[in-house]
Amino acid sequence: MTPGPRTFAVIMAGGAGTRFWPLSRRRRPKQFLPIAGSKTMIEETVARLRPFLRNSRILTISDAAQAKTIRRLVPGLPERNVLVEPEGRNTAASLILATATVYLRDHGAVVFALPADHLIADDELFLNKLGAAARAASEGDVIVTFGIPPSYPATGFGYIQYADRGRRRVGGELFYPVLRFKEKPGLELAREFIAQGRHFWNSGMFIWRADVFARKLETHAPDFYPFWLRMLGALKRRDRSELAGVFREIPATSIDYALMEKADGVLMNQGNFGWSDVGSWVALADIWPKGEGGHAVRGEAVFVDSRDCLVYSLNKLTAVVGLKDIIVVDTPDALLVCHKKSDQKVRDIINLLKKRQKNEYL
Amino acid sequence: MTPGPRTFAVIMAGGAGTRFWPLSRRRRPKQFLPIAGSKTMIEETVARLRPFLRNSRILTISDAAQAKTIRRLVPGLPERNVLVEPEGRNTAASLILATATVYLRDHGAVVFALPADHLIADDELFLNKLGAAARAASEGDVIVTFGIPPSYPATGFGYIQYADRGRRRVGGELFYPVLRFKEKPGLELAREFIAQGRHFWNSGMFIWRADVFARKLETHAPDFYPFWLRMLGALKRRDRSELAGVFREIPATSIDYALMEKADGVLMNQGNFGWSDVGSWVALADIWPKGEGGHAVRGEAVFVDSRDCLVYSLNKLTAVVGLKDIIVVDTPDALLVCHKKSDQKVRDIINLLKKRQKNEYL
Secondary structure, three states: OOOOOOOEEEEEEEOOOOOOOOEEEEOOHHHHOOOOOOOHHHHHHHHHHHHOOOHHHHEEEEOHHHHHHHHHHHOOOOOOHOOOOOOHHHHHHHHHHHHHHHHHHOOOOEEEEOOOOOOOHHHHHHHHHHHHHHHHHHHHOOEEEEOOOOOOOOOOOOEEEOOOOOOOOOOOEEEEEEEEEOOOOOOOHHHHHHHOOOOEEEEEEEEEEEEHHHHHHHOOOOOOOOHHHHHHHHHHHHOOHHHHHHHHOOOOOHHHHHOOOHHHHHHEEEEOEEOOOOOOHHHHHHHHOOOHHHHEEEEEEEEEOOOOOEEEEEEEEEEEEEOOEEEEEOOEEEEEEEEEEHHHHHHHHHHHHOOOOOHOOO | OOOOOOOOEEEOOOOOOOOOOOOEEEOHHHHHHHOOOOOOOHHHHHHHHOOOOOHHEEEEEOOHHHHHHHHEEEEOOHHEEEEOOOOHHHHHHHHHHHHHHHHHOOOOOOEEEEEEEEOOOHHHHHHHHHHHHHHOOOOOOOOEEEEOOOOOOOOOOEEEEEEEOOOOOEEEEEEEOOOEOOOOOOOOHHHHHHHHHOOOEEEEEEEEEHHHHHHHHHHHHHOOOOHHHHHHHHHHHHOOOHHHHHHHOOOOOOHHHHHHOOOEEEEEEOOOOOOOOOOOOOHHHHOOOHHHOOOEEEEEEEEEEEEEEEEEEEEEEEEEOOOEEEEEEEEOOEEEEEEEEEEEEEHHHHHHHHOOHHHHHH
16 A cells, blocks of 8 residues: 655664674665666665655655765755764664654654665565555554564564464554564574574664654653753754754664663564665575576676675676685775675674774774 | 706697686686686796796797687797697697607707696795706606605695605705605695605606707607607608698507606605796686785675685675685676685586586586
């Protein structure tokens, strides 16, 4: 189903992202890279929403440098929809600023809070569910989220525990009461979650009515509510320095921690639309189509006695000999060669480069 | 000791060499790369001889394109010393042409036939031995060669079986009668050679008097002697097309096979001057100085959880994560990532590229 006309999307594009180094850099994080498809992830995120929302209904939030990139990549957005954070302070601050902005345009409007760098395979199903979620959120005193059916006992995601009892159907979709948001678990606990069922991954996507968001803050996050009120004031007065002052006082934490873990009246819909947060080179290797030998290749590569490698090499020919499960990423000024089992350690490279003050590579 | 004034070096620079791809290419083989030191191997080979030989006494032999490179890298050589082969036909043809050229300048001159792409660690010892070898070769009806004390049962080198009995001392050096030249053995036979002692590696370096070379051909390589005579004739007449015709008729085989395996009167001196033919990336990794983690690096590289890698990366930063015994060679248009145990398979890349007609990378 389609959402009502009182709907806005807020695309969170402020992430820094070090896990795709050397392709991603401080000034060129994942959401601005054509990493999963032929367009950048933020372009794909906007394009996905276009059947539902005109440009005037799509907002982005990021820092000033990223906002410049957004204006270039998504030129149709009205200037006032490209929100700029005075500094990166995690999603609680971002979403208080963005939701307050929407609130002042239409108190009762529904907000889709969506990360700019997630991959969704089935756009049509996603939009259908988003429409139903908008309806559910507009009807009552609830916040809606998508839970992702877990495909393995991940320790890199938070989990949502939900109940069957009390579920309701809106717009053809089932919405389950959320019992608890749970932080990233250890492996043993993650296995328990999977064994129990009733635990889905936290996608970080939320749907709320602006006024309901405010009410939930007031009731369940009283530490944060004063920032909401002061943010509204600064926005009404169009006082940038006041706004920046308020923003910088908001604790730098996630909306999950600030609000969702504490709120009641949260509903979960099953996000079985082929979601991936594309959190690492290995996750990307799973998404790219595989050729002979199980290799995932962007650019030009040849292989001898090798299997299951990922090669990103747009500017030259890459030859791989006698290797299995290797990631090779060539960029004009930096090259990564990494075993798949070590892809989480790409961050250690960043730290090493920082320590050696090789800032030109960050 | 120093050699007499009647001495010439012939530097064999015609090799094509595919084992250092992507650094080495058809038009830029190993001898023209600064692969072992800061200068190209041919520059180092010439520099090594300079204490002994003026430029007028140093000849090179290669194809026309390589000759152009040689003139650039070793600008001091007289034009008539840069010999050009009509085509690459292995060392028998090269050395018949080169030795005939020397013969016409001085029948009794001693020729040092030396590959352009070998590494020698102790230049002083090498020169001493070369001087003694020149003396031994000038005194009698013998050809002198250096045998390399084997450091492992190599299957990639030919072997020289020598006798203690009949050895003689010339210029402070011992020269052993060669019993047999033996082709590259299988592993089992190579192990036998090592166990027996009396088998050294064939270095491919030879020292002979020009007239003795002719006599040895006449006696032991009667199939090749007519080419020698016809080559002399063409050179005397300065008839290039005649020379090319003769050259192209010479069977494309090595001097080892054409003459050395059949000749008697061959003496071997122990070439314990830190020789390496630098035949592969792994051989190079052995030669380059190692840093922390056992890595051999040219250019800029950082490592996380890695050991014993070789990185050649002059134009960018290379980061290696979670890998052991990996070779990474970055060039402007091609990149190699290879396990050390597979370095002999770099040739398969060349074959693959040929098959796919990617000639720009050859």
